[in-house]
Amino acid sequence: MQHLDGNSLAGPLAEFFAFDVTTARARCNGCGEVAELARAMVYRSDAGAVVRCGSCGQVLATLVESEDRAWIGFSGVSTIEVRRAPASS
């Protein structure tokens, strides 16, 4: 099965997060790699999206959507780093 890169998460996750998830960095709790989610491997099918670490292939996150609900799991992520906008002076 072919995978997409993490940039493909931007649309589906924009509904749920106030920041751009694809530029956030996440730490894989399998291999310890810290990388932007845009660099992850995304396996999408009608069942849902499975996000895998670009370094070791472990599952980082899942997205399952029904008509009225969504389930977002981060089972393989220990921490997410979100960049703040620079303070204006």
Added chain:
Amino acid sequence: MSFITRGFSGRSRERDDRLPPGQTLVHDFPVLSAGPTPDVDTADWEFTIRTESGEHRWSWDEFMALDIEDVSTDIHCVTHWSKLGTSWRGVSLDTLFADVETEQEYVMAHSYGGYTTNIPLDELLDGKAWIAFEFDGEPLDPEHGGPARLLVPALYFWKSAKWVRGLEMMDQDEPGFWEQNGYHLHGDPWKEERYW
């Protein structure tokens, strides 16, 4: 003699009673995966059943020497498609469990590639489940789970784990991969047990 026929439009409004609620008939075979397709050589393949008292193990050659059954069944995917009258060949779980003694009532299926799914043992026995290695008269394509997959037609098809490598007995029902991430712990298509 009646001149009244059901006709094309009347027939299309009629529901096929083999289709569970919310399902649509398809004639292709969609591929759903949670990751890359594992490349499993039958020379390296093995299947295990692990219980509280030990492990039962079959190589591919040992597995192929077991009683092999032809199975014709309908399958239902949680993503709303169903296929009717699909043809499989495989080994019944009754055959594999014939010499297995266990008091544990729940099963976690494990696959090459790391996928897992949970099923109660009594829904795998009495002619309800197989380890299938042929579909439509051909060796099971790797995209569809070859060399061998679990086949549990009475439950949504995510329970029919592709690339299956073993069954682990459990005291309690615990969620597998999709069941941890939004899908129903049980998955009966006739009750539309799709999500949590």
